Amino acid sequence: MERPKISVDLILSKLAESAETARIKAKKASDLLFESLDTGIAGTPYDVVYEEDRIRLKHYAPVSENQLKTPLLVVYALINRETMLDLQPGRSVVQNFLQSGIDLYMIDWGYPTRKDRFLSIDDHVNGYMDHVVEFIMKQHGIPQINLMGICMGGTFSVIYSALHPEKIKNLITTVTPSNFDTNQGLLHIWMKKIDVEKMVNAFANMPGDLLNFGFLLMNPARLMIDKYVGFMENMDNKEFVENFIRMEKWIFDSPDVPGETFRQFIKDFYQNNLLIRNKLIVGGKRVDLGAITMPLLNIYGKFDHLVPPEACEQLTRCVGSKDTEDLCLDTGHIGIYVSSKCQRELVPKITGWLSARDSNAPLKKKRDKNRAKASEKKKTIRQTESKENDR
Amino acid sequence: MSRDKEDPMGSGIPGFDWMKIQKEYWEPMTKAWLEASSGFFKPQTSPQKNGQETNRLMRSLQVAFSTGFALFSGMSKSGFMDVFTKKQIGLPEIWMKMVMSGLEGLFDIQKQWIEKAGRIGSTVKAYEFESLDKNFIKVWETLYDKEFRKFFQIPQLGLGRFYQERINETLDAFSKFQSGMGEFLRLLLLPFEKTLQVIQEELQQKAAEGTLPDNADEYYRLWIKILEGHFMTLFKSPEYAETMAGALSSFEDFISARDRVLRDLLQTLPIPSHKDLDELSREIYLLKKRVSVLEKKVK
Numbered sequence: 001m002e003r004p005k006i007s008v009d010l011i012l013s014k015l016a017e018s019a020e021t022a023r024i025k026a027k028k029a030s031d032l033l034f035e036s037l038d039t040g041i042a043g044t045p046y047d048v049v050y051e052e053d054r055i056r057l058k059h060y061a062p063v064s065e066n067q068l069k070t071p072l073l074v075v076y077a078l079i080n081r082e083t084m085l086d087l088q089p090g091r092s093v094v095q096n097f098l099q100s101g102i103d104l105y106m107i108d109w110g111y112p113t114r115k116d117r118f119l120s121i122d123d124h125v126n127g128y129m130d131h132v133v134e135f136i137m138k139q140h141g142i143p144q145i146n147l148m149g150i151c152m153g154g155t156f157s158v159i160y161s162a163l164h165p166e167k168i169k170n171l172i173t174t175v176t177p178s179n180f181d182t183n184q185g186l187l188h189i190w191m192k193k194i195d196v197e198k199m200v201n202a203f204a205n206m207p208g209d210l211l212n213f214g215f216l217l218m219n220p221a222r223l224m225i226d227k228y229v230g231f232m233e234n235m236d237n238k239e240f241v242e243n244f245i246r247m248e249k250w251i252f253d254s255p256d257v258p259g260e261t262f263r264q265f266i267k268d269f270y271q272n273n274l275l276i277r278n279k280l281i282v283g284g285k286r287v288d289l290g291a292i293t294m295p296l297l298n299i300y301g302k303f304d305h306l307v308p309p310e311a312c313e314q315l316t317r318c319v320g321s322k323d324t325e326d327l328c329l330d331t332g333h334i335g336i337y338v339s340s341k342c343q344r345e346l347v348p349k350i351t352g353w354l355s356a357r358d359s360n361a362p363l364k365k366k367r368d369k370n371r372a373k374a375s376e377k378k379k380t381i382r383q384t385e386s387k388e389n390d391r
Numbered sequence: 392m393s394r395d396k397e398d399p400m401g402s403g404i405p406g407f408d409w410m411k412i413q414k415e416y417w418e419p420m421t422k423a424w425l426e427a428s429s430g431f432f433k434p435q436t437s438p439q440k441n442g443q444e445t446n447r448l449m450r451s452l453q454v455a456f457s458t459g460f461a462l463f464s465g466m467s468k469s470g471f472m473d474v475f476t477k478k479q480i481g482l483p484e485i486w487m488k489m490v491m492s493g494l495e496g497l498f499d500i501q502k503q504w505i506e507k508a509g510r511i512g513s514t515v516k517a518y519e520f521e522s523l524d525k526n527f528i529k530v531w532e533t534l535y536d537k538e539f540r541k542f543f544q545i546p547q548l549g550l551g552r553f554y555q556e557r558i559n560e561t562l563d564a565f566s567k568f569q570s571g572m573g574e575f576l577r578l579l580l581l582p583f584e585k586t587l588q589v590i591q592e593e594l595q596q597k598a599a600e601g602t603l604p605d606n607a608d609e610y611y612r613l614w615i616k617i618l619e620g621h622f623m624t625l626f627k628s629p630e631y632a633e634t635m636a637g638a639l640s641s642f643e644d645f646i647s648a649r650d651r652v653l654r655d656l657l658q659t660l661p662i663p664s665h666k667d668l669d670e671l672s673r674e675i676y677l678l679k680k681r682v683s684v685l686e687k688k689v690k
Contacts (some may be wrong), residue, residue, distance in 0.1 A: 018471055114665070115672040127683075186626050193636040195643075202643035202650075204669070218626070221619035222578070229611070 029235035037238070039245040042083035044094050050135045054110035055128050057135065060098055067101025068358045070146050070169050071136055074106040074248050075129065077152035078257050079211060082106055082241050085337055087196060088243065093337050096347035100356070106138055109255065117204040117259040122283035124261060125159050133167050144169035151175050152265070153276065159282055160316065162291045168359050171292065172350055174299045175333055177307045178315040180273040184308035191270035200259040208254030218305060221313035276314055288333055297353050299346070304333040326351070412455045528577055532570045557651045564648040566640070571641030575634050582621035589617050
């Protein structure tokens, strides 16, 4: 094989030229890393209004007059944490919702311990989720709430809406897998091969770090090399460093997934694709997507490598509702919530869609009465970085 | 003392002389030590038939030597040594067989290495991972399954057999986990190897076109782009999914086997094991469910 003649002398002379720039950059970077950085995440104030076992229901303090009569409950996945929706001021889905006048609740699934290994999808959907929905309905004195699910939380929301359609006014699913019979995403290929029974027997709960390692392996060149090369190149940029560390904090904050729930999710969804075929049984009842008759907005990312469009787009065709809409954004799985471009698209779209369907929701005075009662008990949590780290 | 006079039956038996020397050395030594130390403590004694008190240690020593001499006497019976000698001749054959099978395996591994080394630098097709070479880890795995694994599967005897079996299972699972993980890591390194080879070809082409980059950053961008492509192709290959599942499976086997041994160890300590806690958690979980159903009925 003939060796290509690489102009090493030219490369070296360019490197020498940039040596001075690199030295200044390194000096600035070291100064920057030693000074105090604002890397706190999930800083928007909220109250914990309901707690059960490890889960907590967060209610965000409104910043403007409520524009919608029906509150919105956001259900995040069991993988990683809901803090992703509130990563930083100015790039926070939570803050955008509040500024749009949405009364916002969000479930924090907490950190499962070994005793939670037997908790099933039924316990999460017909247990925790239903208790939370009942609580919000009681607080507001209303018969229905709006429900928004994210990723696996979206799948839970679909199941919930099919089993309890009378309690959900509008359903929004974002990057939600419902069809698992596709080879477009690596997760869909890999999950078909794993022996999940053995895995759960060995680990009890699925370790968050092992899951994270799996996610990193989906694109090691970018996620394990290029990402950090990019960090080194921008180490002298305070804003970049702060945002980078915020993202690192979120991405490696991975609670374990309860063993039985993980087993069911892999077996019934990834390996047997029962949900979209209306064959899934949860809590002894068949999940019939035809029972989802409320309006449905289904949002997903065109370049999502975890939940590809093929896994999301069938849902609107399978539900019983006639008021459905698909929205495919030019972004990936996380970009939908954190990219500046999508920040400008996602929340206005959801708010507008909900507003158009919120006109006849009853708003009773009972809500304020209940709130006043509850506020005596609840404690306000101003979440700080140190508290996040303690967990 | 003549050997024939002492015990003519034992002559010619391997080990007999050694036993005799031991007896002649240890019996007076023990006696002397006991006499010397009698001033410091009273030894445990028991009356003998003739009324003399004999030390317990001395008695044990005498019994041990008597048993030893009885054993050698039995061995001196006609025909025993013939059988013993024949068996001894067979032993090296068994050892040779074991050593040879191990060596053959090692030669195989070496052969694979040499073949692999010979292929370095040969042209590779970019973004292809089909029909990957069988590598030395696979050869080792086969060799392990065929030759070494059975040592961990030898049935154990006695009171501690279950404990020993669980330890053997853990060692076996660890060996399997190591080879499973080794194979998985080998696959993960392949894109790097292929990227280097492809980048060489790309550079040749660019050199021919006169478009070689003169900036280190551009070389990095080119490398990372090709590397990403190789990873993507590898990850979609059925072999990767199978190897990953295999590595995970062997890891889980090891974790489970290790936990069983740890459970045995924990039994000796006054702390609950994961199994105990899991059983308790399960009972609480089921009870909570029952309470919840009853609560709904009452409401």
